[in-house]
Amino acid sequence: MSSAVPVSSAVGPVAGRTRIKLCGLSRRADVELAVDLGADAIGLVFYPPSPRSVGVAEAIDLASALPPFVSVVGLFVNPTADWIGEVTSNVPLTMLQFHGDETNAQCEQLASVAGLPWLRALRIGADTRPADLVESALNYATAGGLLFDTLVEGYGGGGKTFDWSLIPAELARRAVLSGGLNSQNVGDAIRRVRPYAVDVSSGIEVPGARGVKDPARMAAFVRAVREADAG
Numbered sequence: 501m502s503s504a505v506p507v508s509s510a511v512g513p514v515a516g517r518t519r520i521k522l523c524g525l526s527r528r529a530d531v532e533l534a535v536d537l538g539a540d541a542i543g544l545v546f547y548p549p550s551p552r553s554v555g556v557a558e559a560i561d562l563a564s565a566l567p568p569f570v571s572v573v574g575l576f577v578n579p580t581a582d583w584i585g586e587v588t589s590n591v592p593l594t595m596l597q598f599h600g601d602e603t604n605a606q607c608e609q610l611a612s613v614a615g616l617p618w619l620r621a622l623r624i625g626a627d628t629r630p631a632d633l634v635e636s637a638l639n640y641a642t643a644g645g646l647l648f649d650t651l652v653e654g655y656g657g658g659g660k661t662f663d664w665s666l667i668p669a670e671l672a673r674r675a676v677l678s679g680g681l682n683s684q685n686v687g688d689a690i691r692r693v694r695p696y697a698v699d700v701s702s703g704i705e706v707p708g709a710r711g712v713k714d715p716a717r718m719a720a721f722v723r724a725v726r727e728a729d730a731g
């Protein structure tokens with residue numbers, strides 16, 4: 501039964517706070533800064549072809565820097581069950597993110613190895629239509645959430661935006677918006693899409709240095725999200 505009192509008036513603007521995932525972190529100092537800035541989640545990439553990829557030992561150290569209530573999302577591209585098992589039996593991930601070509605059944609099977617919830621990345625290209633996203637949402641009905649990203653070579657982390665108007669409003673309110681976000685455009689993205697959360701990797705890095713996060717850009721991104729939320 502819906503509450504008689506609208507949530508936002510009951511708890512104030514915090515109800516509409518856009519959650520923030522800072523992705524592709526590989527240095528402990530960046531994880532500590534993400535926590536200090538108020539990030540809701542960090543993303544660790546377990547995909548060796550990516551310059552942002554981390555190994556199990558590195559990930560254990562990075563995860564140990566996290567206080568309670570900050571999620572650590574493990575990002576995979578077409579992983580084997582053995583790889584999922586090796587990572588999640590050692591690294592205290594709170595969620596998986598499948599960013600490759602995995603079907604719903606494959607995502608479910610892989611996630612069952614870890615016993616964790618999972619995000620499905622839906623990569624949006626030039627010929628994607630809203631109906632395609634609605635169909636994908638139905639196909640991945642057991643996902644713990646959808647992350648809308650830009651279709652780029654190399655699966656993700658490409659630093660390119662897609663047409664945000666393609667996202668149906670009914671999907672946006674519980675989804676993660678990703679793909680080419682930065683401190684200059686994330687405010688517009690929030691005002692136009694009203695996503696549950698935003699995700700960024702390239703936009704908080706030193707330009708041209710994939711995997712090297714820039715503290716100033718990290719802070720500017722979070723500040724831009726807070727300013728957008730404040731209206």
Ligand SMILES: O=C(O)c1ccccc1NCC(=O)[C@H](O)[C@H](O)COP(=O)(O)O
Binds near residue numbers: 524655656658659699
């Ligand atoms: O970050 C990567 O290097 C990466 C490699 C392969 C698959 C996915 C990858 N990242 C997934 C993410 O969640 C990124 O944050 C997302 O693609 C947005 O990246 P960016 O456009 O650079 O902000």
